Amino acid sequence: MFDRWFLETAAGSYVADWERAFFNRFPICNGLQVAVQAGMGGWLKPSGTWLCNVRDFHMKAGVWAWADESVDILLMPHTLECSGAPHITLAEAYRVLKPEGRIVLTGFNPYSLWGYSKWFDGRLLPAKKYCLPLPTLKENAKALGFEIAFGQFMVYVPPFDHERLLRFCRFMEAAGNRWWPHAAAVYGLVLHKHVAGMHMLPEYEQALQDEREMILGMARIKNRTG
Numbered sequence: 001m002f003d004r005w006f007l008e009t010a011a012g013s014y015v016a017d018w019e020r021a022f023f024n025r026f027p028i029c030n031g032l033q034v035a036v037q038a039g040m041g042g043w044l045k046p047s048g049t050w051l052c053n054v055r056d057f058h059m060k061a062g063v064w065a066w067a068d069e070s071v072d073i074l075l076m077p078h079t080l081e082c083s084g085a086p087h088i089t090l091a092e093a094y095r096v097l098k099p100e101g102r103i104v105l106t107g108f109n110p111y112s113l114w115g116y117s118k119w120f121d122g123r124l125l126p127a128k129k130y131c132l133p134l135p136t137l138k139e140n141a142k143a144l145g146f147e148i149a150f151g152q153f154m155v156y157v158p159p160f161d162h163e164r165l166l167r168f169c170r171f172m173e174a175a176g177n178r179w180w181p182h183a184a185a186v187y188g189l190v191l192h193k194h195v196a197g198m199h200m201l202p203e204y205e206q207a208l209q210d211e212r213e214m215i216l217g218m219a220r221i222k223n224r225t226g
Helices: 003-008 010-023 079-083 086-096 134-144 163-179 202-209
Strands: 035-037 071-077 097-108 147-154 186-192
Touching (some): 003 010, 010 097, 010 163, 071 079, 071 086, 079 086, 134 186, 147 163
Parallel strands (some): 071 097
Antiparallel strands (some): 147 186
16 A cells, blocks of 8 residues: 555655665575565566565455465565554464575664654555564564574665755765664565474475486484493
8 A cells, every 4th residue: 555655756766776676685486486575566566476465466464365384485565564463464474484484574664764754654654653663573573483684774864755855865875874774764684484304405406496306315314322
């Protein structure tokens, strides 16, 4: 429901450019993986190999119909705060992810200049009360069993809705990243669902991609005593 702000306003386009660059760094999907983008299909265009909520199907973020451990990669652009129940949505994401699956997400930082703007009213953008502070999100993710693989802050310019002012203040991006990173308007995280146990080796994954047969022999188990 917030796609229009990203597509039709100068501030939204500015934020969308930064977030697209962030998402493009990570999502790598082959034909054997199930990749899902949870919303924002207007400005963050999913590729043809991705399933996208609203474009290909429609389900609420807090009650996903995916089976347990059925998805390899989840893209969640502002999905947590848009759901209205970020904690439930994150738990659902953990449930549907396969072991070793990943979430690539972005969120608005309520403790930034943007957090005090008029846009967070539940119509243009999600209501501020649903925007999770990064420390809270990290705690919730770790409590569920996620490992944090990567993080990035972005967008330090003031909340102007004029393209010329945004260009003029662009020097603040480098300065903010150096001096006040936690005051960024947007953060990005990559969460990894690491599960102890047996996992597929890279050589076997390559064999599947190349459609070659691979024969696995019996494992030799050595019993240690003493």
